[in-house]
Amino acid sequence: MLIVTSIDLHTESGKGKLLLILGDRHLLGVSSVDGALKWSIESKELSDNGEMNIKKIVQHDEKSIYGVGFLSLSGFVVWDIDAKTGHINSRDVITHHQELSMNDLIVTESSVISLDRDGKNIVWISLNQQVLQIASIERHIPDGKGRPHLMEEHAGNIFVLKFKNQISLVNLGSSNVPELIQSLQDHSIVSLGIALPGGDKHALSVIQQVSEDKINVHIFMEEGDKIKVSSELVGSDIQRGFVKKAYLNAYTRNDRSHGFRVLVVAEDSSLSLLQQGEMVWNREDGLASIIEASTAELPLEKEGVSVARVEHSLLEWLKGHWLKLKTALMVASVEEAAAVQALRLKSTDKTKMSRDHNGFRKLLVVLTKTGKLYTLHTGDGRIVWSSFISGFRRSGGKLTMLKLLPWQVPHKHAMHENPVFLVAAKVASEENKFGLLAWVDAYSGMEINSVRLTYFIEQIIPLPLTDGAEQRLHIIIDDHANAHLFPATDESLQIFLEHAQSTYFYMTDKEKGTITGFAVKGPQTASPLSPSDGVLFRSQQLWTIMFPSDTERIVTTATRRVDEVVHTQAKILTNQDVLYKYLNKNTLFVATIAPSGAEAFGETSPEENWLVVYIIDTITGRILYRLKHSGMCGPVHAVFSENWIVYHYFNVRAHRFEYSVIEMYDRNRIDNKNMLQFMLGKDNATATLSSYSHVDLDVKTQSYFFSHSIKALTVTSTARGITGKQILVGSVGDQILALDKRFFDPRRTAEPTQAEKEDGIIPLTDAIPILPQFYLSHAYRVEGLRGIITVPAGLESTSLVFAYGVDLFYTHTAPSRIYDSLTGEFNYALLLITIFALLIAIIISWILSERKELKEKWK
Amino acid sequence: MAISGVLSLLPIVVAVGFFTAAIPISGAGEYTIAGRIRHSRAEGLSGNKAPFKTLNIKVILNAGQRVAFVRPDGYFAFSGIPAGTHLLEVVAPGYFFSPVRVDVSARLNGQLQAFLTETRRVISEPLMFEPLREEEYFEKREPFSIMGLLKSPMGLMVGFMVMAVFLLPKLMENIDPEEMKRMQEEMRNSPAPSFGSLLQGRTS
Helix, strand or coil: CCEEEEEEEEECCEEEEEEEEECCCEEEEEECCCCCEEEEEEHHHHCCCCCCCCCEEEECCCCEEEEEEECCCCEEEEEEEECCCCCEEEEEEEECCCCEEEEEEEECCCEEEEEECCCCEEEEEECCCCCEEEEEHHHHCCCCCCCCEEEEEEECCEEEEECCCCEEEEEECCCCCEEEEEEECCEEEECCCEECCCCCCEEEEEEEEEECCEEEEEEEEEECCEEEEEEEEEECCCCCCCEEEEEEEEEECCCCCEEEEEEEEECCCCEEEEECCEEEEEECHHHHHEEEEEEEECCCCCCCCCHHHHCCCHHHHHHHHHHHHHHHCCCCCHHHHHHHHHHHHHHCHHHCCCCCCCCCCEEEEEEECCCEEEEEECCCCCEEEEEECHHHHCCCCCEEEEEEEEEECCCHHHCCCCCEEEEEEEEECCCCEEEEEEEEECCCCCEEEEEECCCCEEEEEEEEEECCCCEEEEEEEECCCCEEEECCCHHHHHHHHHHHCCCEEEEEECCCCEEEEEEEEEECCCCCCCCCCCEEEEEEEEEEEECCCCCCEEEEEEECCCCCCCCCCEEECCCCCEEEECCCCCEEEEEEECCCCCCCCCCCCHHHCEEEEEEEECCCCCEEEEEEEECEEEEEEEEEECCEEEEEEEECCCCEEEEEEEEEEEHHHHCCCCHHHHHCCCCCCCCCCCCCCCCCEEEEEEEEEECCCEEEEEECCCCCCCCCCEEEEEECCCCEEEEEHHHHCCCCCCCCCHHHHHCCCCCCCCECCCCHHHECCCCCCCCCCCEEEEEECCCCCCEEEEEECCCEEEEEECCCCCCCCCCCCCCHHHHHHHHHHHHHHHHHHHHHHHHHHHHHHHC | CHHHHHHHHHHHHHHHHHHHHHCCCCCCCCEEEEEEECCCCCCCCCCCCCCCCHHHCEEEECCCCEEEECCCCCEEEEEEECCEEEEEEEEECCEECCCEEEEECCCCCCCEEEEECCCCEEEECCEEECCCEECCCCCCCCCCCHHHHHHCHHHHHHHHHHHHHHHHHHHHHHCCHHHHHHHHHHHHHCCCCCHHHHHCCCCC
16 A cells, blocks of 8 residues: 655745655655655554554644544544654544444545444544544435445545445535535546635536436535535537546636536546536547457448539538638638648548558557447548447446457458458456457447357457358357357358368467367257357367476467468579478467566576477477577567568577577478479479378578567568568567568578579678668657557558557558559659650751751752 | 646656665565666757657666656666666667666675677666667658769760760861871772761662
8 A cells, every 4th residue: 555645845945745655664754856755654653563553644734744543443543743854743542432434534634534333424523623523324314325435535525425326425514514415326436626726615526427428527616614516417429438537627717716627537548628518628548458450441432422422512612622722822821721731631542431542541440458449540540430339338247358350351242241340358257257249340330249158258260261241250269168150150050061170279278388289070969050159069179288387388379360371382592492381371389488587587597597489280289390499588579470480589698689580491392393393383382281291391590689679579461472571570669660571581691602692691690680760660659569460451562550559550561662653752753854855855856857858858 | 737747746756766765665676776878969960850858768677577767867767676687778769779788786785787788898887878879760862963863874874975976076077187088088989888878868
């Protein structure tokens, strides 16, 4: 427990604040001017048993403070402490004949208020007179139900009692009789009380939730003995859920009366400032807690949408052009110029709500911790829609958001359907735990359906299968390792049954240190489909890998992206050799570290640390490769793409960070095939790859130093996988660093031969260079960076990058430079001028030659 | 209002540092890593968007275990640090600092020894860190220059042609007129079609 309060203190050097810090063993007085410790009181000085008896502190006057606590069970102790020296001036004890409630204690400027043990009476003492007084709660607040509690929030002599059904504001005025001001039902939040500037007025506000989108702001102001109550109804057009917290602030109006504004924190973590019944501004701070992000294509541009429809009416269209003309002639006012700017922004291609040819415009769909879904436009980052999932909010219990998966992607014949996302959450309470699913339309934010499952969600696996309406098939693994197929329709069941025999999955248990592989076993029951629970399939355990818990602990696993596109399976070298990439989709990278070399690497030695990495085939459970790095420790970040893995860890011996790369090539396929045969198609690249066939891996590895720790690691992805790759690193400084994959090539040597140079091999260095130009985010910082996602654009050369943390950041990157379109810097003017100049030169020379020819003829 | 809020916060940070030094938190260590971040120039290079401000600097201990902010005069401190080898990273947008390995000695009562991992330079107490370099996030656009244009292959070709146009007639002039006449005679007599007759093939 640590309570920090500040009081005004007048010293020789002028006014200053004294910070009072109340801890478990000390009460400290710290100067706010230079941070010096003025005095400290140990709990031993206050009581015999050494416990901190002071529960609350309040300023008495300029020179002294009061510390208030309980005396055993039936009485108060008030210490009078000198604010300058920390000397205890006096200790007063006021006893009561009944036991007091130890959890209910508030100290206002003039009184100490508590309840008796049963919560039947209010017990209070006035600090000046130190006489104990009692008042029955039932008599003063007859409609309160249940045992009341004192709320911490109070202002002046107003305090708040919380009943089961309501909260009641009570005034303990000079009359020495508790007076009920008002009782509020519904969901109400009380703000901290404030002292108003000038004079001894106090105020408190209560935010009462009238309905989903309407709140009532009550302000209670104490002016001497009178209590002024005012209420304002504030509505909101955006769904923000219940109010969670409120903060009151006062200002002085021109007529010297007091005005109030309230800062409200809503259920979706958004901040709004309310004043005079209106929302002045709003911040969507819920976006700082993104847990999953995905993208959706925008709708196709429809034929026949005319200019008139976009510009609403002819009048507005004319007005817009009139404004543009005015700005062109420099006669527009500032507001008009701003309006034109806004119009221009609206009509630029960047912010259109339709798909573009290059696939740069997308919708970013993000799921936040509060359970609210947001959709952002990549053009300008505006929120297209945001909504809570109502099916989840009704569920009750502590909700944890799990996943956001593209359910239906408009494609082929389902081109005109809206994209749909599947949102998964789980509720785990003491009595029961279950999963929740909801389907949300990405264009409107409308909740299409939501179900409450009868089981717990352990894992959701999207299958590489879609049904007739382009809905992706998913299997949900519950905590008994059963698989449930979604969508639960006959059609999807038929599709899935064809592949059910070859469907495998695995589960990683980090606590137990095991990885277990399962095979799906045909539908359990011939029972009718239950659309809300999916089609039940049992599973059979195939294999288990157990890591010895005393030497290894799983820290990181990585797999390839499900939607990854690989252009070629073979890598052709300049010397006409062919290397075949090992492209098994069912490979898993696992990194384990020594359990002792746990969190803090400041205190460990290289001898007690090691990092072991495994590459595991998840169908057979076979360990394809194992590599042990001695003297290395976590945190480990890894990214797996195509046939390579790059991972980052800490080298305890050298005390530097390191990257390692593993590249896997399939030696089985090399049998005397050279490039000519490959070009003629006489290769075995199209042969089916089976996990059960013999694997002969050729693994190349290399390690490089890296200066900094990192926060996130991912790789760019492009539409067809032809373009080179960049490793995107969330740096320690919250920037995004794009490192060319070629820096991580394990074939780098100190002096590459001519042939290797032609393959694009960079001479070996011991560290990965960080050039400032590699930063995609330039000088910007994505504060609190937690994750980076990459999405292919329509243009093969470009990959879209979205980074999230407290800030959000979006950009494009072209790992091999932009080779398939002209860049923005292309000098169109120069091109036009050159063409013109050439045309003129042709015309002139033609005229000259004509003339000369004529002259020749006359000769 | 907001500014005064920030200003009044600063002493609080300091205050926390002071009293934790006085009362070690149980479980953690009892030593303090303190140092100063300094930069000889207050403003960044021309074109550098991020001026050197202590407000923007964060010092990160052991890859994010703890974070310290820096006082306006550049001082920072981590207190309650156990003995051992720690890693400090200084994060300042626009500036590159080497990560620093700091050895906190238990035998020498918390004496610090620091080691810049990039330059392998040892620094002892008091710890003073300076940026290794300023970071230029943008590639400089090549300024337009006549020389650059002329040096390009196209420029060289054009240059040569211009030279040919002006210099070749000059060469002709230098030839002795008698010699010239003789040559012209020879040319007329020779049966091989000359370049000139090829051009005027239509008229002849």
